[in-house]
Amino acid sequence: MDDILALIENAPETRQRDARALLDLMARATGEQPYLWNSIVSFGSYHYIYATGREGDAPAAGFSPRKAATTIYLADGVDAHADDLARLGPHTLGKGCLYLKDLAKVDLDVLEQIVRDAYRAASTPGFAQHGAGQ
Secondary structure, eight states: OOHHHHHTOOOOHHHHHHHHHHHHHHHHHHOOEEETTEEEEEEEEEEEEOTTTTEEEEEEEEEEEESSSSSEEEEEGGGGGGHEEEEEEEEEEEEEEEEOOOOGGHHHHHHHHHHHHHHHHHTSSSETTTTOOO
């Protein structure tokens, strides 16, 4: 946990506040304890196998307090959460990432549901076989 706290303490003040809140939110949503995977505060994991044969493990849910915004990683991609994202509040999107500049401006219940659903999808056996969910 010390490595996670060090990562959080090196983030800008707003990201620190948001990261502390996300530690609790994601632990509730996933039922997992956090661990640090590179610079991502992660919860659970899944095993992926690409059609090329490349395989590995990745976080089932996670976030990173980046300088510009807090990045929420959604292993099942953002499209799976379109209805909830429409109700979330101010955010921007990448292919599998949700970017939040201020957690205080979003609906935390909606965010928790998004994280719960993404984690559940990534935890489903066979989720990332041959690039599914990627």
